Amino acid sequence: MFSTIFSKTIMNFIFFITFFHVIFFFLSLNIVFCIEIEIKDFHPQERDALLLIRDSLNSSINLHGNWTGPPCINNLSRWFGITCSNWHVVHILMHGLNLSGYLPSNFLQNITFLRQIDFSNNALFGTLPNLKGLVFLEHVKFSLNHFTGSIPKEYVELHSLKVLELQENYLNGEIPFFDQTSLISFNVSYNHLVGKIPENFVLQRFPKSCFDNNSELCGKILDKLCPYEPHSPFSAPPPFAIPPPSHKKRLQVWIIGLISIAAAFFLFLMIVGFLFCKRQGRGNETRRNNTTRNVFGAWANKMVSNEGNSGDSQRLGQLEFSNKKFPVFDMDDLLRSSAEVLGRGNFGVTYKATLEIGNVVAVKRLNYMNELSKKEFIQQMELLGQMKHENVVEIISFYYSEDQKLVIYELVSDGSLFELLHEGRGIGRIPLDWTTRLSIIKDIAKGLNFLHHFLSSQKVPHANLKSSNVLIHQENQSYHSKLTNYGFLPLLKKNSEKLSISKSPEFVKGRKLTHKTDVYCFGIIMLEIITGKIPGHILDEVEETTNSDLSDWVRTVVNNDWSTDILDLEILGEREGHDAMLNLTEIALECTDMMPENRPNMNVVLKRIEEIEKMEKENE
């Protein structure tokens, strides 16, 4: 009996052991199999290529925090700007992220299945990256950066290429012979390209505007004859044949050679002497040429040389001053100043220029305004020059010529609201507290209310309100904000879609624009300040909604009673401010109503903000 029980127990024990072993075996197989799937399907070379970008660039979003782990999990990616298909990276979309630095030149070769690459509207330097062998590439966008060098010849071998956007860089050299019939969009305008535009069927399909504003491009498309091209020395016979010198004549040749060298040297001395006298006579022109070249780049050189050609020595002096208190300086002084690039926006590059007299100004070189007459430009600038308010950046002066338009602003020292809100997120950042955010919101409302009052006859007085157009000035540990880049709408015959009002519902639907369109943009900025999120970058986080707009996301969250979920983590901890934060959110949602007539006027908005601020102060 005992032995039967004993043997049964042993049997049971052996059975359980075997059972668990089998289960364990299958489990292990499964784990090994899963790991194998990961190892088999993961493409470390693609990850390495992306990490090269991450580690070489600075950005307004925290790429280091976000680009970790595998970039692709089958068709999904958790990495910002990356899209995957079947474990491969297929899109790298990094448009307008304030990326700065140099792109490594050969980093893309290992991303074999790449179809779209978009680095447009950043501050990237160096030469364009090598795209050799990327046979699936369809969209290539490197526009609005600081790229230099020529367009790589191998881009003509991208046989699937549909879109090539390289406009607004500093590219030079000739346009390669692009003949891909797949090309539907092509733009190389606003560079320093030279030579003849290849006259093939593909490139001739694109309008003149795609090639505009290049220093020395010529050809049929631009209606500009190319300079005479001399015959190649290899194809043309020499004008006369030179018989090989005989032994006897060698001495004569030597003598003639020596005389020629002496004559050339004499001629050289005369030219140097002449140039020296000319320089004495015309002041510091040489100095101006050199500094100009170093400071502002090719456009300034062109202005100087135009002046030289026209013989009109007043041309560079035509700066119109709207700020009578500011010391007067002329274009010549400006081009001689030491300058640096502050940034590049939708309308061109802004420079910081330190004049020799010691004053520092911001110079914005405007693009897209070439259709404008001198009268129209001056009229609008003179009007804008009268805008004097503590929350509006002052226009000191401006310059008009057919191909150059400059606005000279007061310099505001501490960067933009965009930088203050979004730069350096992550460990080590000093949080932007609620009191500061509230005072910034109030400053913007004050500035905008002022513009609405004094530019009341204009359709949309600011028209370009966004966080990069709110500049910050720090004084005694408090922040003051000023609005800039206002009043551009009447200056634009085309390209008004580059203004921030283009994101408003009425612009999108082609309806009438009014002061309420500015109110919409103001509402979006308020939400950006309260949530800490970049408008237009919401989609990745809320996959279930189809609308990427910040106000829609806030509306959804607030309607679901999770109101405090919208608050930026940096202010979430300030519980005593929650009421004010949510009251302001309510105002922001009214400002971003789809129907312009439902949005409040700016004077009402300002009053309500001031009341909220007053209540906050009383509660303290």
Ligand SMILES: Nc1ncnc2c1ncn2[C@@H]1O[C@H](COP(=O)(O)OP(=O)(O)OP(=O)(O)O)[C@@H](O)[C@H]1O
């Ligand atoms: N008056 C100024 N003083 C100091 N910094 C300025 C001034 N104006 C512009 N900047 C800096 O230069 C950067 C680029 O400005 P810019 O106006 O060219 O582009 P933006 O603000 O994106 O506007 P837009 O797209 O309307 O052209 C800004 O982010 C800001 O930091």
